[in-house]
Amino acid sequence: MTYEKTLLPETLISSDEIGQRKAFLEFADEDVARLESVNEVAIRYADAVIEDFYRHLLSFEETRAFFSDPDVLVHVQRMQKAYFTRLTQGNYDAEYVANRVRIGVVHERIGLPVKSYFGMYCFYLRSVMQRLQEEYKDRPERAFSVFASLMKLTFFDMGLATDTYIEARERTIQSQQEAIRELSTPVLLLRPGLLLLPIIGLIDTLRARQLTEQLLRAVRANRAKVVVIDVTGVPSVDTKVANHLVQAVEAARLMGALSIVTGIAPDIAQTMVRLGIDLMRITTVGDLQSGIEEAERLLGYTVRRTGDGAPPLAGVQP
Amino acid sequence: MNRVRAPVLKLGETLIASVQEALMDADLVGLRDELVADVKRYRATGVVIDVTVLDVLDSFAARTIRNIAQMTRLIGARTVIVGIQPDVAFAMVQLGLTLEGTETALDLEDGLALLDIQLGRERRV
CATH class of the missing domain: 1.10.490.10 (Globins)
Structure with missing residues (x-):
């Protein structure tokens, strides 16, 4: 200070x-x-x-x-x-x-x-x-x-x-x-055209706004085509939070970027359905890994293990 | 008269409507009519509407753009909206204007590339 x-x-x-x-x-x-x-x-x-x-x-x-x-x-x-x-x-x-x-x-x-x-x-x-x-x-x-x-x-x-x-x-x-x-709303460039937005903590209106603005600026600056929004770190989702999420996704789409939401926890999924929150218009996948794999597929990347990289960890079969 | 505010350029089978300044409702209607007529006349397969310069897109503009996309599709051309700025995108979603069913891309370059992929054309670049 x-x-x-x-x-x-x-x-x-x-x-x-x-x-x-x-x-x-x-x-x-x-x-x-x-x-x-x-x-x-x-x-x-x-x-x-x-x-x-x-x-x-x-x-x-x-x-x-x-x-x-x-x-x-x-x-x-x-x-x-x-x-x-x-x-x-x-x-x-x-x-x-x-x-x-x-x-x-x-x-x-x-x-x-x-x-x-x-x-x-x-x-x-x-x-x-x-x-x-x-x-x-x-x-x-x-x-x-x-x-x-x-x-x-x-x-x-x-x-x-x-x-x-x-x-x-x-x-x-x-x-x-x-x-x-x-600190809690970084937008990371994972690959050319692929952004990662890990959300950690509660989302209120002010933060949702900042988050969306940061995301949109990053989409433009990095010419992103796909955005993976990971909500593993979001402790609870209510109608308002879901609405913020939908707005961020739709705003990114207006700028030509497709969003994939990952990491919705089982209990949050239950709450959302019980609240009648409809995320059908948003692509959602289970975890961050599948989200990134899906994004790479959309962007035409294939990630393959070459085998001559680092030796496999002891006890783990390649 | 619309040509001043949003001239329509022809690039191969693609028409590019390049918005130059803020559009009045009448300009939008003029652009719609012109694009639909031109798609038919030039047998275009793709349309790109570049709105980079606009700092606001209201409900009439959003509806007209959706209409253009639907109309051109009926006569055989895909429409992509490009160049929506971050602030404009944010304002639009807050008003519930999401241009559903319309293709979007970051800028003219991405828009043209998207059309090439969708229409299975040879890449220009």
């Missing part, structure tokens, strides 16, 4: 979406004001909090692995401090969100587990709670309300980052599905 493709998910950073997320968390203007009011306190405690934070991170094997490079450690510590102070600077707008999402993309890319990510936030919140308690010893309700606002904001950030993780994974799955689809 190319990294250029990891664009920011547009769905997460639209202003509608941001508004909805904030509304659900009841993150209001007074929360913004409350957070801004403790900015000076946050700056004062930033270094101590970050220090605690990394001591915690580095005391675990799993998270330590991400900071084996001292330069990386210095860099992320600086980033983390910037984020810590940013939390109390107000203006949690689209740019703020885009930044959070970008961090999520980076974390997903380096493979930081979600559990570590959540654990880090938990440690963060506990550490800040302790500091707030100290700072507002005589006004515990003040410490409590600031903490509540901070919690809303960090949950907002966590939601964004988690959705970024999920989105990135879904994109990976999608691109892999495409790759599988591409």
Whole structure:
């Protein structure tokens, strides 16, 4: 997968979406004001909090692995401090969100587990709670309300980052599905004028379309006269799949190529007859070998064993 | 008037209708009439209709082509349709237009070869 493709998910950073997320968390203007009011306190405690934070991170094997490079450690510590102070600077707008999402993309890319990510936030919140308690010893309700606002904001950030993780994974799955689809429909030239199309796996409408288009292009490019379509690898056939198959065969015929379908398993044959699928217009033979033999006969090839080739296998009579 | 859009060429006992541009329904009917008349006149035994340039074949065209094949057969000539492009073939099967009972070949060369085989003629090449 190319990294250029990891664009920011547009769905997460639209202003509608941001508004909805904030509304659900009841993150209001007074929360913004409350957070801004403790900015000076946050700056004062930033270094101590970050220090605690990394001591915690580095005391675990799993998270330590991400900071084996001292330069990386210095860099992320600086980033983390910037984020810590940013939390109390107000203006949690689209740019703020885009930044959070970008961090999520980076974390997903380096493979930081979600559990570590959540654990880090938990440690963060506990550490800040302790500091707030100290700072507002005589006004515990003040410490409590600031903490509540901070919690809303960090949950907002966590939601964004988690959705970024999920989105990135879904994109990976999608691109892999495409790759599988591409891989599974090769059209092979077996002899001049003879194409082999082995179909493996389920056929859905999209795949049937790609398959037919690939087959037709190959018919033209190779000037094929006969196509052997092998369905040994197709696990099940219903009316729709059979219809796709018939369409592929008929389209190839329009381009002057005759198709032979091979490898219909006995239970699939039973199902097809029970479903009333009529493949009478299509030439079908039992297995791939007979299909190729039939195709060679149609094209005027005769394959004969000369006897002076490779020695016969031990125990097998020629 | 049809000659501009689909001139009919004579090559030995074979007539070649070479479609040059998109055909209106009237052109198709004109081509049909001309081909049937020419088969009779030249005592042709084979007809090739080359549709390479067409990027669409609708139901009227498909029906007319089938009619041409059936009519020429009645007066002693085999018809082969050649040059249906992949996209056109795909669109046709989705519309259920399969030109059943009509011979098809990849291009003019294959079409002529097919006629030679079917009619038992000497191969030209």
